[in-house]
Amino acid sequence: MVEVDQMxxxxxxxxxxALLLVASAGIGLFYAFSGGRQRTTQEFLMADRSMSCLPVSLSLLATFQSAVAILGAPSEVYTFGTQYWFLGCSYFLGLLIPAHVFIPVFYRLRLSSAYELQHFTWITGEPVWCLAVIFPLGLFVVTGFDLWGAVLAMGLVCTLYTVLGGLKAVIWTDVFQTVVMFAGQLAVIVVGTSKAGGIGEVWRKAINGSRIAGLDLNPDPLERHTFWTLGVGGVFLMLALYGVNQAQVQRYLSSRTEKEAVMSCYVVFPCQQxxxxxxxxxxxxxxALYGEDSPLDKGYVKTKDQMVLYFVMDVFRELPGLPGLFVACLFSGALSTISSAFNSLATVTMEDLIKPHFPNMTEAKAxxxxxxxxxxxxxxxxAMAYLASIMGSVLQAAFSIFGMVGGPLLGLFCLGMFFPWANSIGAVVGLAAGLAMAFWIGIGSFVMRMSSGTPVPPLNTTVLPLFDNMTTTVMTTLVSANTAKPTGVEALYSLSYMWYxxxxxxxxVVxxxxxxxxxxxMKEKELTPGTVYPVLGTLLFFLPERYREKLCCVTPLAQKVTSHPHCCASSCSVQRSLGHSLAFLSLLTSPKTPTCSLIRWPRKTATGQRTAKMTR
Structure with missing residues (x-):
């Protein structure tokens, strides 16, 4: 390759x-003046619950595939090899469990937001995630692209189509931007492979350079990447993203039927792969093109992530237009994530903070x-993007802090949905313990590595979706085989970030x-069937019948919940019971409003088993 340091x-x-931005804004304008013209909160925030499977699934993918992921995965493989690919093994359970556990509970209760806990976590954490996808735009210095022009253009266009078109515009722009992302990545791979001498030559050089990783079954949780850390630990990361993340849950709930919401998880699985x-x-x-002598080693770029953009500019230097396509690909990843954040934040603020205190607000005002x-x-x-440009390492710290929140939130949902006797005190104390443990390990790991003089790799050396990709800043250093294995508290600090x-x-949960x-x-009379997923009885099959019945006394059999055609989704009294079961995770509603969930209480049959009848 010709050495080019200024492109x-x-x-x-x-x-x-510019065409990418115009097309995205055009989609927002179209939905602003079509259909119901975004005149109701249900249409603006929930797309009238009318979306089909395909756009929802592509929107789920686009929200996951941020600009950070597009830049980080290639640089991870270039530096450490293909071990990262085994993360794909976690996608199956990471999408199957949300499809058949979380979606039925959320969808049948007709919720609008995933959890009231967002008062404390989502509203403070989501703007930080916006920074996570704006931050990579600073890497565009390699292309000569003006940083603030990029940030302002992206932010204003994203805000425009989100405000005008609501969730429908967000989902359909995600579909368009997903196509752009695929096109940009494919263009780079096709042209780069051609210049490297073909796919066979790429594979040969990768093998000779020890970049093709085998199946590592080392069970040590301190190892950075093994099959177990990626394939098993990654399942919990995927559950935090696709099971309880408000942006994803909001897309499930915008589906026309529960079946289409479930199918969207199945469709997104091959797309993720x-x-x-x-x-x-x-x-x-x-x-294959650079070998061990990378542009980073030559001083052409300052970080591994800039190396990806340098590679694109180098490969496409004789093909004008294709660098613009790849940058449009990066912007598409950023736009899809940011627009999801804006719409989700508006939904949570409206449904969980404002409506409960102003129940008589008219639909037009809402x-x-x-x-x-x-x-x-x-x-x-x-505004936060401007602050990030002058605060330096504070942004990196914010990323790590946000990444530590995903696991405790997942645990909080599991506690309320799977264990019928969990009460609100246990939920609050458990959440506090989980967050304390997360920050203790994260900060302790960072301090230990800094004090030992071990250099911290760049933020995106390994990129993971949504929450836990932020913790890689403290966990992505290769450790020499001669290094003494940590013990005691140091071993806890050395835990692989994939297990966080x-x-x-x-x-x-514990x-x-x-x-x-x-x-x-929690007592049986304090719970409503439908808010607890019936899994505990199956897991405790080895216990005597009387103990299982006592432990699972309020766990209903699998059932469909019939929705009253005239009920408002945000005023269902069954959501009030979910607030007990999930420990203040659902909407607080008025007990005087009609119920959507027409279910009778569980009763004992002649065999002593409990059933739940549904009135149709």
Whole structure:
């Protein structure tokens, strides 16, 4: 390859990038003046619950596939090899469990937001996640692209189509942006492979350079990447993202039927595998072209992530327009994630903070306020981007802190949905314990590595979706085989970042159950069937019948919940019972409003088993 240290966009690249922004804004304008014209909160925040399977699944994928992931996966494979690919093994259970456990509970209760806990976590954490996808735009210095022009253009266009078109516009722009992401990655791989001498030559160089990793079955949880850390630990990370993440849950609930919501998880599974393979293949093509003598070693770039953009500019230097396509691909990943954040923040603020205190607010005022909230969050995100540019390492610390929240939140949902005797005191104490453990391990690991003089790799050396990809800053250093194995507290600090979500969620569940039993477990009369998923009885099959019945006394059989055609989704009294079961995780509603969930209480049959009847 010709050594080129200064490469910049040409006119055609800017044109292609501008077309992306214009198309995204156009979709928002279309939905602003079509259909119901976003005149109700249900249409603006929930897309009238009318979305089909395909756009929902592609939107789920786009929200996951941020600009951070597009840049980070190739650089991970280039540096460490294809071991990262085994993360794909976690996708199956990571999507199957949400499809058949979380979606039925959320969808049948007709919720609008995933959890009231967002008062404390989502509203403070989601703007930080906006920074996570804006931050990689600073890498565009390699292309000569003006940083603030990029941030302002992306932020304003994203805010525009989110405010005007609501969730429908967000989902359909995600579909468009997913196509752009695939096109950009494929273009880089095809041209790069051609310049490297073909796919056979790419594979040969990857093998000779020890970049093709085998199946590592080492059970040591301190190892950075093994089959178990990626394939098993990754399941919990995926559950935190696709099971209880408000942005994803909101998309499930926008589906026309529960079946289509479930199918969206099945459709996104092969798409995730394709995206993962494209990222790994791009990293191998980079290695085939540069080998061990990378642009980073030559001083052309300052970080491993800039190396990906340098690679794109180098490969496409004789093909004007294609660099613009790849940058449009990166912007698509950022736009899809940020627009999801804006819409989700507006939904949570409206449904969980404002409506309970202003129950008589008219629909017109509520819709207008929802749009104003989306606009305000967009402007706040732009302001935080400016602060990030002058705060340096604070941003990196914010990423790590946000990543530690995913596991405890997953544990909190599991505590309420799977254990009928868990009470609100146990939930609060369990959550506090999980968060304390998360920050203790995360901060302790960072301090230990800094004090030992071990250099901390760049933020995106390994990229993971949504929550736990932020913790890689403290966990992605290769350890020499001669290094003494850590013991005691140091071993805890050396835990692989892929186990963070599992470890922290387990802490919440264990502590929450112990505290619930000590303070008085939840009583059967305090729960409504449908808020507890019936899995505990199956797991405790080895116990005598009387003990199982006592432990699972309020766990209903699998059932469909009939929705009353005239009920407002945000005023269902069954959501009130979910607030007890999930420990203040659902909406607080008025007990005087009609119920959507027409279910009778469980009763004993002649055989002593409990059933739940549904009135149709």
């Amino acid at each position: 910049h966009f040409q006119t055609v690249d800017y044109v292609i990038f 394709i995206v993962l393979c494209l990222g790994c293949l791009m990293g191998l093509v980079m290695f 819709t207008l306020l929802s749009k104003a909230l989306a606009l305000a969050y967009g402007l706040v995100c732009l 979500s599992a470890h922290n969620s387990a802490t919440v 502590v929450g159950l112990i505290v619930s039993l000590l303070t008085g477990p």
